[in-house]
Amino acid sequence: MANTAKPCKLALIQLAVSADKDANLANARTHVLEAASKGANLIVLPECFNSPYGTGYFPEYAETLADGPSVKSLSAMAKDAKAYLIGGSIPERDPTDEKIYNTCTVYNPEGKLIATHRKVHLFDIDVPGKIRFQESETLTAGRQLTHVDTDFGKIGVGICYDIRFPEPAMIAARQGCFAMIYPGAFNLTTGPLHWELLQRARAVDNQMYVAACSPARDLKAAYHAWGHSTIVGPAGNVIETMDENQGIIYADLDLKTMAEFRQNIPLTTQRRFDLYADISKVKP
Numbered sequence: 001m002a003n004t005a006k007p008c009k010l011a012l013i014q015l016a017v018s019a020d021k022d023a024n025l026a027n028a029r030t031h032v033l034e035a036a037s038k039g040a041n042l043i044v045l046p047e048c049f050n051s052p053y054g055t056g057y058f059p060e061y062a063e064t065l066a067d068g069p070s071v072k073s074l075s076a077m078a079k080d081a082k083a084y085l086i087g088g089s090i091p092e093r094d095p096t097d098e099k100i101y102n103t104c105t106v107y108n109p110e111g112k113l114i115a116t117h118r119k120v121h122l123f124d125i126d127v128p129g130k131i132r133f134q135e136s137e138t139l140t141a142g143r144q145l146t147h148v149d150t151d152f153g154k155i156g157v158g159i160c161y162d163i164r165f166p167e168p169a170m171i172a173a174r175q176g177c178f179a180m181i182y183p184g185a186f187n188l189t190t191g192p193l194h195w196e197l198l199q200r201a202r203a204v205d206n207q208m209y210v211a212a213c214s215p216a217r218d219l220k221a222a223y224h225a226w227g228h229s230t231i232v233g234p235a236g237n238v239i240e241t242m243d244e245n246q247g248i249i250y251a252d253l254d255l256k257t258m259a260e261f262r263q264n265i266p267l268t269t270q271r272r273f274d275l276y277a278d279i280s281k282v283k284p
């Protein structure tokens with residue numbers, strides 16, 4: 001990968017989310033502009049930042065990308081911040097078939113919508129006595145992986161549960177992405193177990209940056225987000241992390257150091273695809 005890209009200052013905004021969509025959009029705007037004023041040029045919002053997180057809320061809060069208030073508002077935020085904006089995720093209604101998706105929209109510094117990612121792995125789990133959540137009750141899964149070209153280089157985008165599957169991050173790295181960004185909302189059961197571990201795993205496996213941006217925790221809400229938004233480096237090292245409260249963390253992403261690290265431990269050229277070419281064919 002060439003190292004001619006512009007320096008990238010990443011900001012993750014761990015937003016407090018309420019049931020009031022307009023208030024959530026206004027709160028996002030205040031924090032996006034604050035991050036930009038501190039020099040961030042790649043800014044990330046959390047999963048489901050404009051609505052409470054829950055299958056009952058998705059149909060009520062869903063909007064179309066063509067004329068919904070959230071896309072308009074996110075586009076204006078990116079433009080006013082003069083920054084790339086990975087706009088967390090929103091419940092999206094597709095007007096062609098009325099299906100609802102958990103969708104991340106991405107904007108360039110001119111406010112143009114340059115990519116969308118519909119969560120491809122739906123969060124359907126049942127841990128008895130702890131947590132049952134079935135996104136598929138009201139959501140449909142996306143059908144493609146998402147890589148976005150920016151002035152800094154190419155970035156892969158996933159949403160929350162997508163991080164549990166190593167393949168999208170590996171494909172992104174092999175296709176030249178220097179970072180995987182996951183708006184996400186783990187919970188008080190899976191958060192302490194897996195949130196940081198999965199980010200470090202995706203980073204160290206692929207020698208790339210990984211960042212996951214959560215909503216702040218609200219114990220009065222139906223879903224209790226873990227928080228702890230985190231930025232991990234290509235060596236699997238935690239660069240910045242935080243607690244469960246609203247706030248912003250920053251990191252300078254350095255592609256030169258990443259390239260050197262990849263040269264020192266050259267996993268990419270040492271892979272034995274002759275032994276594990278298509279693992280979907282391996283019988284369980």
Ligand SMILES: NC(=O)CC(=O)C(=O)O
Nearest residue numbers: 123160161185186187190
């Ligand atoms: N909320 C999610 O999509 C995923 C999650 O909480 C988990 O994997 O744990």
